[in-house]
Amino acid sequence: MINFLNRSLVHRMTALILLGAGLVMLLVLGFSYFSQRNKILASAMQQSDTLTQSAVFQIEIPLGRAEAVVQQTALFLAEKDIRRVESTDLIRRTLERNSDILGMAIGLTEKAAGGSDFEILYGWRETAKIQVRDRESPALDYQQDWFYLPYHLKRPVWTEPYFDSDANTLMVTYAFPIVRSGEVIAVATCDISLKWIHKLLDTLPLGKDSMAILLSQRGTYIAHPIKGYEMTETIFSIAESQPDPETSSSLHRIGLDMMSGKPGSMTFKHPIDNNTAFIHYRPVPATGWVLGLIQPQKQVLAPLVRLNEISALVGLAGLALLLIPALGVAWSVTRPLQRLAVAANQLAGGNFDAPLPAIRSKDEVARLTAAFEQMRCELRRYIADLTATTAVKERIAGELSAAREIQMSIVPKLFPAFPNRPEIDLFAILIPAREVGGDLYDFMLLDEDHIYLAIGDVSGKGVPASLLMAVGKTLLKSTMQAVRDPARAMTQVNNELSEGNESCMFITMFCAVLNIKTGALIYANAGHNPPFLASTDATIRCLENPPGPALGIVPGAVYQDHSIQLGDRDLLVLYTDGVTEAMNPSNVMFEEEGLLEYIRRECRQNARLFIENLGRAVQIHAAGAEQSDDITALAVRYQVVPAVTGSLHQSEMEPGRNPDAVLSLKNRLEDLGRMPGWIDEQAAALALPPQLVMELNLVLEEWIVNVISYAYADKSEHAIELRIWRDNDQLRLEIEDDGRPFDPTVQAEVDTTMSLEHRKIGGLGIHFIKKTMDRFMYRRDNGRNIVTVGKTIPGTPADTHSPEKETKAV
Amino acid sequence: MRFHLISLFLLICIVLPAPAGLAQNPEQVAVTLHWQHQSQFAGYYMALAKGFYAQEGLDVTIMRGGPDVRVGEMLRSRKTEFASFMLSSALEERAAGLPMVQLAQVVNRSNFLLAAWKNPAEGVSIDDLKDLEGRRITVWLQDFRAPYLALFASKKIQPVILPQYYTLSLFLHRGVTACSVMRYNEYHTLIQSGIQDKDLEIFSLHDLGIRLPEDGIYCLDETWQQRPETCRKFVRASLKGWAYARDHEKETLDEVMKYVRKENLPTNRMHMSWMLREMLASIFPAKGDDWIFGRISRRTYEDASGMLIRYGGLESAPPFKEFIKDGVANND
Structure with a gap:
């Protein structure tokens, strides 16, 4: 879903518009629901209260009539001696006059009975006839509430309702004590059937799932939709039977409130179906009973819920319709953006002439397009400037390099x-x-x-x-x-x-x-x-x-x-x-x-x-x-050029003629063996004294071993060339190699006092060469070391055949 | 002549004990309860329903009691072989000349309570038994009154005692400060009438030292003499019924409610449930209780009968051995 929304602005905008509209719709629905709900609940409460009140009023009418009848009888009897004939007549007439009274009793106390001709008289309707008889066992009647209570309380009482099996109906008795000089002498009662109670409650205009209950002063159900509860269960026993402790305690609390003698109302969880319900109750003052009306909240709120369902459906349809303009708006916003994106891609590819979408409005997209157009112009100009600047820089760089060349060539x-x-x-x-x-x-x-x-x-x-x-x-x-x-x-x-x-x-x-x-x-x-x-x-x-x-x-x-x-x-x-x-x-x-x-x-x-x-x-x-x-x-x-002695010739450095002999050696020590033979040959050819030959041998060997050992960085084969000249008494030798540059003549004089290990390599050899030879020179020529040694050959006239001398003389 | 035939039959029954569990020719006996059907008698219902009587070869008829039934009269007139009595009532009947004996002491814990309004009137508060001095209270009559009188005598207080019959109406109308209630019955009725514990002060006679064992199984001495095995079978099956009730409370309650509905009695299942629990607690000794299931000790008997003589207007009580028969003997 998130991916779907992230992929397209159209989806996102549409979703947002619908979400916003949906939220507003929910808010409106919620607000209307809750404000309506409270009103409806309040009005339902009011209705229920009125209904309860009227029902209580209707219940009290027959009760009040019975009370009045008994009261009259009692007052009448209180005035005189109570005798059988009059009492019987009184009972008969009362029953005749009051069809809703089922039975009536006049009972004398044991004491009063002693001074009269009866104990307890009871009259009742048998089919259409009225019968008045003596009670068979007055002793037991004295123990009954209808006698016992007014006798001890000295005030009239309504007994708890009871089921009378003879009349086969639920009955209740009003008992009134007849008091003479502070002492109860008799009790007058009347029994009324409670059949009408159910009729009355059934005719109350209640909703389908609403119900009315009537509790006795002990909390016993006199009337309840579940007939099995009547006269057996009390509201407290039902509370006690609830498995859920919360329901149980809430029901118990309702019972206590109902029994408190005051009207009231409550919201509670109905134990029958576990739904929230309202109860409205009012006491029936005469008897201490309590009438309660129970309405399920669902039922009260049903019309409101229905209305809200319809509203929600209409709202959903509206949202569906809104989808069309929302998509339209989203498309109109994003289409120029898409075209702009295409143009931007072309621009990035270097195409500065790609057309931008035409600007038709003044909205944000238009401003973006304008800004983009300006950016394109700026880019064009910038690139032109950059080209020019680069050209200038290149020219300057060229000039600088020319200057450097001038400097170097000068x-x-x-x-x-x-x-x-x-x-x-x-x-x-x-x-x-x-x-x-x-x-x-x-x-x-x-x-x-x-x-x-x-x-x-x-x-x-x-x-x-x-x-x-x-x-x-x-x-x-x-x-x-x-x-x-x-x-x-x-x-x-x-x-x-x-x-x-x-x-x-x-x-x-x-x-x-x-x-x-x-x-x-x-x-x-x-x-x-x-x-x-x-x-x-x-x-x-x-x-x-x-x-x-x-x-x-x-x-x-x-x-x-x-x-x-x-x-x-x-x-x-x-x-x-x-x-x-x-x-x-x-x-x-x-x-x-x-x-x-x-x-x-x-x-x-x-x-x-x-x-x-x-x-x-x-x-x-x-x-x-x-x-x-x-x-x-x-x-x-x-360098001080040594004073020109007879034996030193400038020309010796650059001999004017080809050498008398040449030997080419490889830079291998084994090739060194060819050298002594070559020297011996030259000694013979050039008539060199044996002492010199020996020295030459040592000097050459010393030097060439040096060259072979140190001159070459690589291990490949190189040539070392020996050239020899003799001019009169002057002997000259050149040794040429292509090794690394090394000028033996500038090497420090060897410190012969130092131990061998501390001396520089070749140092002793050079020392020996310098001692032995009269001349010792070095030059580097065309990448080659050329070492020249010279010696005046002893035993030959120094001044003869010296071309230098001749030149100088000239 | 007819009498002789019966005697002969009885003699045969004694000499040749009927084989136990034999379904054919079960011995027909009746038991009369001392009050209307309720959980107080659950053990008998279960013994009958689960066939414990039949297993003993008895065909038992259970008859209810109530204000209109004189159980002693039922025994005397041989309308019932067995009867359930409170110990005190049984001793009164015996003193009045009914030759009856006890076969088993079913309820050993006393359930007598005195329930008082905590605040019976403006400015009066009942926190202690002594607070009842001079106040109007109702107490049952006759033998049910004895334990209360014993209590008042032992605590040296003198309330004004009015008779209390079948309902608590006078107390509920606040016509008196206190009334007598049974823990398993009226006490719960108060609760089911919406009276809260916080409004009541309850005094338990048992806890205050007045020990009066209650329900027991009784029969005429002649029945015990002539058909001891029948007596033992009945007691055995009845106590077995109680044990079954203890172990199957729900099933027992269902059975009790059948009796209650049949009689159309104004009570409810929760009340019967409460009663059953309290009955079981009074019958089966818990840890720390000092009685044995189904029996009464000589000392308890003598204490109780002494108390009844002193406070209950009981003229005399038979010696323990003479009155208490070992109906449970073979039961152990």
């Missing part, structure tokens, strides 16, 4: 930067943020001996920053080419940029010139993070001379040069705040400490590895947090 990215200058190992990186920042770096050879280095950061982000960066970088580079002095160049550039700098953008910049020969570094700083200088023993200095203002802010600002002497293999690290201020998701920055820690740990790596790993370290720190600023770093290592 910084030198070709590494190794100076392939022909082994003194300089330089690498730089710029990782742009998603929003283009304005970081820059730059370097170039100013001449044979000087390198220009710069790093900078433009304030702000986006296209303006990248443009200013391009300007600043170009300007500084060209100025440096002209003036070759960082302070002067920056002073000039500052003036250029300050001029007309309405947007108040600026560039922090560090600019330096490194003398490759001497290691002297001249630099100036325009508000940039001071670079760090790390020496091979991992001591780090900060180039922290007071910096000048950032470029582009203070026109006419003058920048100071500072200088510092770089030691052999010192590493200079330039960076922007993108490095130190890189944040992780919990907003913890990488900080200078992080950078210093990194430098301390990794400063012996070559520049490329150092920078690349720095970039990685910063990214690891960021742990996926979005990069907010460009990350830029530049490292340069200055």
